[in-house]
Amino acid sequence: MLEHGVDIVLAGSIAVVAWRVLLEPQLFRSMVLFIAMGLMLSLAWVRLAAPDIALAEAAIGAGLTGILLIRAAQTEAAQEAAAAAREAATSGWRRWFPGAGRIVSAAAALAFAAVLLVAVIDLPGEPIGLTEAAATEMEASGVEHPVTSVLLNFRAYDTWLEVGVLLLAAMGVLAIHRTYNLRSTRSEEHTMLVLTWLARIILPLAVLIAGYLYWSGTHQPGGAFQAGAILAAALVLMQLAGFRGVSGLSTLWLGAGLMLSFAAFLAVGFIGTFEGEFLRYRHATGELIILALELTIVVSTAVTLAALFAGAGSQSGDDSDAVRARTPPESL
Amino acid sequence: MSSPFEWLIFLPFAGGVITFLLPGKSRPWLALLLTVGTFAAAWWLASDVWREGPQGYALGGWEAPLGINLYADGLSALLLLTTSAVMTLASFYSLGYFSREAEASSWTEARAFVPLWLFLLGSLNALFVSRDLFNLYVALELLTIAGVALVALAGGATALRAGMRYLLAAFLASLLYLMGVALLYGEFGVLDLALIAEAAEGGTRAPVIALAFVFLGLGIKAALFPFHAWLPHAHASAPAPVSAVLSALVVKAAFYVILRLWVDVFADSVTAPAAQAAGALGAAGILWGSFQALREQRLKLVVAHSTVAQVGYLFLLFPLLTGVGEGAWRFDAWAGGVYHMMSHAFAKGALFLAAGTILYAYGNDQISAMRGLTRTLPITTVSFGIAGIALVGLPPSGSFIAKWMLLTATIESAQWWWAVVIGAGTLLSGAYVYRLVSAAFTPDTLPESIRPVPRVMEYASLILALTSLGLGLRAAEPFDLLEVGAPFSMIVAGVGT
Amino acid sequence: MTPAEVIAAAFAVTGGIFYLAGTVGILRFPDVQSRLHAVTKADNLGLGFLAVGLAVLAGTAEVAAKLLFIWFLALAGSATACQLIANASVDDDVTEREQADA
Structure with missing residues (x-):
């Protein structure tokens, strides 16, 4: 009974906060509410007994996404765009229908939710899927946790390509800045001593926790992506506290950090073809290979997410010439 | 590396990694070499298909339903050939377009361009040989982000705005597709297309809503009217070789997935x-x-x-x-x-x-x-x-x-x-x-x-x-x-x- | 109820009261600094009581130590956040005053 009560309050709060995120006219407040919503969602995942998703949601969904949004909104370009949007919302035909866009989106979202509800109710009552098959074959995969064995062995190909998605996002940010490292990005002009102090405490702890999550992924919920996200959060904190973080890395080191995991999967895949198929590592060395691949995921995820943050803070687009001028074309 | 599938995936992605990491003026030439190599791999696969019928490949040695299987029939082979042929010629073109005689900036662009270009080729290949509902999603994501980054490469406010619009439309589409995939997995319990096709045969289990999500998402990506508004400016403001490939291949990739699902998998459900x-x-x-x-x-x-x-x-x-x-x-x-x-x-x-x-x-x-x-x-x-x-x-x-x-x-x-x-x-x-x-x-x-x-x-x-x-x-x-x-x-x- | 549970419940309820007070403070106090005052002090104490209460129930010293460590981390985090927010609010006040003067 009490548990139901907690769930109902939680679900209700998520809906209310989501509603507030959408209706809040001030961009900054809306983003803060969005972060709060992320934390509540993460609690919801805990209640659904999915601690690994809860971790990812807290670290990426709430933390990093939130700070990315805030950081991007601080740029002049974003503020100009916001002003233009406000202007557009109060001129022309929209003047006569204030909030028409929101009403339409709200109606669309509600309709979508209703349809989704029908679809979910329609699903077969008995949970079907590959859970059993994964459990049967787990022994051959080299790890003792079904999620990890699916991610890093049975469907390692998907994981590899997902790592590629992350990598491409970072490459896209670099391409927009027309540069190969983040040295030209904005660093904090004035930071407070207390933040530096906190960063000094948090960084070693973050490394410890990331290491724990990485290691525990082989036999219980946890895993490399979550560990990477936590490390990334620490890197972001460092940057906010005035340290250079990833924006201090040279082109080669930044590139290596971003590429490490994708390249490692590629190499493992290649070696696998001598035994049989691409990405084959079924026996004996399976566990070692999985641990090594996960370690590369930790590093690359951390560097990539931190690079996205560093990249989001600098101006781009119209004044890209300025960035270009700072980056000699032949330097590497 | 005794299967053309391996080369089709390995060559472009390895090229993307190498050209991103290694300095050097030979990048565009390396890209060209790799697109030609990919064409050869596509030709190899096509001739296998021609002689022996449809080809399959179990990644990591894990057969479906647990693992991800690749598959190529005549349709896949033809589209792979088209992809690598168009990209090879566009790579030739980009040698001139980003040439060193041009101003320094375009040479810088070329250095960002080549790795993204090869990633795009790799993701197209991955998509055309995929036989797995979720793997198709991942390939579509790779394709989208590579495409958006390549559009933004043109620089300037117009291209960035067009790229942003493309990104938002494509993400909305991806989420719809992913939602559909989740529902389909809930319905059938497998992700392999052939196995789903078996289960869906006869149309007794036709998850209408899931299919609507899937096809709506793919329709947005394929720029089906009235979901096409993102396309014209994104394709028009990109650098020339990118425009060519986006219009020639990337939009078609989304259509290919629609065609596969509609005709080969859910023929009895639609x-x-x-x-x-x-x-x-x-x-x-x-x-x-x-x-x-x-x-x-x-x-x-x-x-x-x-x-x-x-x-x-x-x-x-x-x-x-x-x-x-x-x-x-x-x-x-x-x-x-x-x-x-x-x-x-x-x-x-x-x-x-x-x-x-x-x-x-x-x-x-x-x-x-x-x-x-x-x-x-x-x-x-x-x-x-x-x-x-x-x-x-x-x-x-x-x-x-x-x-x-x-x-x-x-x-x-x-x-x-x-x-x-x-x-x-x-x-x-x-x-x-x-x-x-x-x-x-x-x-x-x-x-x-x-x-x-x-x-x-x-x-x-x-x-x-x-x-x-x-x-x-x-x-x-x-x-x-x-x-x-x-x-x-x-x-x-x-x-x- | 075992004695341990009684003690734990007492600590938890005390913690809850502090939380409640902090929340009332956020809602009722007039400006940023005084709200901060309420929320950081009261919530830190609230969390401390809660952690002690749970530590009593923990069973092993290891878990109890972890709980107390969590409390310490939260203290560090909220102290820093409090400083930053207070600083930002002072900056804002200065700009507002400057704008008012101009």
């Missing part, structure tokens, strides 16, 4: 009204895209709107498949659509490359500024004309055969109204192509300064244009290949052809 609706949206796209192409003042925008129209033809094949009775026309409709995909890929690639050459030389792409093109850029004018022929669907182009087959199918399946749409679309495309060509042939005083154009750019578009023509002259082999593992047969027993 209904005739849904097929008619898809056809109606396609028809609206043909008319609307052509109409917009007629009105635009900028060359690249005309070509981009024409993509909206040409994608519309592809959706006509769905209603044509639903006709009553037996007959070879089902194959005509299906293969006609696929052939149109291919032919349009080459023609649109050629057009965008030619448009990029004009932009490169003249500094702008206003149609009114194109006068005197026959004298300044004769080869580009010729490729423009040939690609125009293929776009309209005049003989002897591949599009002519494709449209002929679609028309045959409309008559034989007794759905004459689609023939009217095809006719109207052809006339409209004739009009906008005529508008461009006549501008090119208008003699006029030449502009005072024209930036010299590297020869390789002009010839790359010419070869692409000639290929789209060649597809009409030599169609027997492609169709034989296409029939391998096809859901329909060229010759139907008992009907005779």
Whole structure:
């Protein structure tokens, strides 16, 4: 009974906060509410007994996404765009229908939710899927946790390509800045001593926790992506506290950090073809290979997410010439 | 590495890693080498398919349903060949487009361009050989992000805004597709397409809502009217080789997934009204895209709107498949659509490359500024004309055969109204192509300064244009290949052809 | 209820009261600084009581130590956040005053 009560309050709060995120006219407040919503969602995942998703949601969904949004909104370009949007919302035909866009989106979202509800109710009552098959074959995969064995062995190909998605996002940010490292990005002009102090405490702890999550992924919920996200959060904190973080890395080191995991999967895949198929590592060395691949995921995820943050803070687009001028074309 | 599947995935992605990490001026050449290598791998796979029938591959040695399996039949093989052929020629083009003689900035662009370009090639390959619902999602994501980054490479506010719009539309589409995939997994408990097809056979388990999500998401990515608004500016403001590949291949990739799911997996679940609706949206796209192409003042925008129209033809094949009775026309409709995909890929690639050459030389792409093109850029004018022929669907182009087959199918399946749409679309495309060509042939005083154009750019578009023509002259082999593992047969027993 | 549970419940309820007070403070106090005052002090104490209460129930010293460590981390985090917010609010006040003067 009490548990139901907690769930109902939680679900209700998520809906209310989501509603507030959408209706809040001030961009900054809306983003803060969005972060709060992320934390509540993460609690919801805990209640659904999915601690690994809860971790990812807290670290990426709430933390990093939130700070990315805030950081991007601080740029002049974003503020100009916001002003233009406000202007557009109060001129022309929209003047006569204030909030028409929101009403339409709200109606669309509600309709979508209703349809989704029908679809979910329609699903077969008995949970079907590959859970059993994964459990049967787990022994051959080299790890003792079904999620990890699916991610890093049975469907390692998907994981590899997902790592590629992350990598491409970072490459896209670099391409927009027309540069190969983040040295030209904005660093904090004035930071407070207390933040530096906190960063000094948090960084070693973050490394410890990331290491724990990485290691525990082989036999219980946890895993490399979550560990990477936590490390990334620490890197972001460092940057906010005035340290250079990833924006201090040279082109080669930044590139290596971003590429490490994708390249490692590629190499493992290649070696696998001598035994049989691409990405084959079924026996004996399976566990070692999985641990090594996960370690590369930790590093690359951390560097990539931190690079996205560093990249989001600098101006781009119209004044890209300025960035270009700072980056000699032949330097590497 | 004894299977062509391995090379198709390994080569471009390895190239992406190497060209991103290693310094050096040879990057564009390496990219070219790897696209040629990928073409060879596609050829290898196609010849295997041709000789032995559809090919499969179990990644990591894990068979479906647990693992991810790759698969290639004639359709996949043809599209892989098209992909690597178009990208090879566009890579040649980019050697000139980002040449060192050009200003320093474009050389910098080339260095960001090459790795993204190879990632795009890799993700296209991954998509065309995938046989797994979730893996298709991942491939689509890779494709989208690589595409957006390549659009943003053009720099400037317009390209960034267009890229952002593309990103938002594509993400919305991805989420819809992913939602559908989650529901389908809940329904069938497997992700392998062949296994889902088995379970869905007979249509007793037709998860309508999940399919609606999947097809809606893919429709947005394929720029089906009315979800096309993101396309024209994204395709028009990208660097020329990127525009070519986005229009020629990336949009088609999303359509390919629709085609696979609709025809091979959920054939018994999709209904005739849904097929008619898809056809109606396609028809609206043909008319609307052509109409917009007629009105635009900028060359690249005309070509981009024409993509909206040409994608519309592809959706006509769905209603044509639903006709009553037996007959070879089902194959005509299906293969006609696929052939149109291919032919349009080459023609649109050629057009965008030619448009990029004009932009490169003249500094702008206003149609009114194109006068005197026959004298300044004769080869580009010729490729423009040939690609125009293929776009309209005049003989002897591949599009002519494709449209002929679609028309045959409309008559034989007794759905004459689609023939009217095809006719109207052809006339409209004739009009906008005529508008461009006549501008090119208008003699006029030449502009005072024209930036010299590297020869390789002009010839790359010419070869692409000639290929789209060649597809009409030599169609027997492609169709034989296409029939391998096809859901329909060229010759139907008992009907005779 | 075992004695341990009684003690734990007492600590938890005390913690809850502090939380409640802090929340009332956020809602009722007039400006940023005084709200901060309420929320950081009261919530830190609230969390401390809660952690002690749970530590009593923890069973092993290891878990109890972890709980107390969590409390310490939260203290560090909220102290820093409090400083930053207070600083930002002072900056804002200065700009507002400057704008008012101009």
